[in-house]
Amino acid sequence: MRQFLLAPCIALACAALALPAAAQAPAAVHDEFFWLSEINKASWLTNTDQGLLAPDVAPRVAAALSQVIAQGDQPGGKRPVNVITYEPLLIQAGGPEVTLLHAGRSSQDMLATTRAAMLRDDMLGLAEQLNRTTRDLVEMAAKQRDTIVPNYTNGVAAQPNSLGHALLGHAAGLDRDAQRLREAYARIDRSPMGTTVLNGTSWPLDRARMAAYLGFPALVENAFDAAQVSPVDAAVETGALVSSIGLHTGAFVQDLMVQYAGPRPWILLADRGGATYVSSAMPQKHNPGLLNSTRRDASTAVDLSLGPVMRAHNLPPGMSDAKEVRDGVALVRSGVTALQGWQKILDAMVVDPQRALDALNSDWTASQEIADTLMRKWGVPFRVGHHFASELVDYARAHDIRPPDFPYAQARRIYREALAPAPGAELPMSEAEFRAALDPVAIVRARATAGGPQPAEMDRMLAAARQRIAAQDAWIAAERQRIATALATLDTAFAQRAPHR
Secondary structure: OHHHHOOHHHHHHHHHHOOOOOOOOOOOOOOHHHHHHHHHHHHHHHHHHOOOOOOOOHHHHHHHHHHHHHHHOOOOOOOOOOHHHHHHHHHHHHOHHHHHHHOOOOHHHHHHHHHHHHHHHHHHHHHHHHHHHHHHHHHHHHHOOOOEEEEEEOOEEEEEEEHHHHHHHHHHHHHHHHHHHHHHHHHHOOEOOOOOOOOOOOOOOOHHHHHHHOOOOOEOOOHHHHHHOHHHHHHHHHHHHHHHHHHHHHHHHHHHHHHHOOOOOOEEEOOOOOOOEEOOOOOOOEEOHHHHHHHHHHHHHHHHHOHHHHHHOOOOOOOOOOOOHHHHHHHHHHHHHHHHHHHHHHHHEEEOHHHHHHHHHOOOOOHHHHHHHHHHHHOOOHHHHHHHHHHHHHHHHHOOOOHHHOOHHHHHHHHHHHHOOOOOOOOOOOHHHHHHHOOHHHHHHOOOOOOOOOHHHHHHHHHHHHHHHHHHHHHHHHHHHHHHHHHHHHHHHHHHHOOOO
């Protein structure tokens, strides 16, 4: 999809800049001062080359800019976050003539560019944490491929399943979040620079060259959209992504809490790193502090994700309510925090397969398999088989009989009575077939559904999930490399051409 976003002018600008190969880029998070400085460097280089800065003025502007950057990089140095507080430092360093650098620019397009660049950085940080959590989830799914546990619908134990299969289901949700992130990132990773306020400028600014210097592969084409509409869209779309991550995190936590609260849970948390804590009054009670804090963090992410929509609702374009940098940073990092908690939960989880199997064999989560087997092997209509299985469960619960212990003779009697008045109705299942239909392990292994929990499908899905994670890692690395290379080119070009004070 990215190739359709690349304007030909930007591709040409990148070729003209001959971006050098760079070493693997480290993850870097830059503030507003950094990006305003980079924008000023890019403006100086492109405007000087176009003759928009007179040859006798350009050196003084560059020297003033270098001085402001150097002072800002000192401990306790001034690092303004707005154009209107940055420019006075330039004037102080080089006099009023330095404001010629501002030809054809506005705080509107400069701050829109700063916001896009910072959000782009934060989105890559979120992508990294999302991939780390997903990787741990997939590897735990591989480890628990053959662990059979009860799964729940409507808050009630429903059917046996592989724990690994359920974990891969949660991983599939995170994979969709990764897809949404890449799609949102492509729309954020576009340069508003050079559009001025909302209708462009009479100065022939080279937008494509500035975009390439700042590591943007595409332009926000429409000048009105650049600073008035797209920044709000970016905030709202980011909120939707973080909301989805928060919902997936909360659902996973609650899935664990359903059985953790039981008298004999089959998933516990290791007593390390503050995962649990003992009640001050009840010594037997190990509270799941990590589950509680992660659920809180997930709820915080969902809470913050609603902010951009509420702030942008019923406002005309041009208002800054939903565009604040700090709000965007807090929003994205709330998603990171929730995912970090999820990752810690995976590290602390202790699974007891035998307890899980005991829980399955103490209830009738396998009863649907009786109806399915009767229909599949002997053509008994599903609703008839379902009625027989229901009668079976009612009898077992009334007499406190566990599935493995149910008398085969009673099953035959119940079948005859359930099918009355059909003459000579006999249970077609042998005792061995009847027992197999109630065995949770056999049920899971015999599944034939594409995407099911049977070992062959689990192995296929695990391999595919690992491939997607590797591809996401490669995408993140490539994006960081591309941005770092562009900024290195900008800094090198400015350092080589700007006079030293």
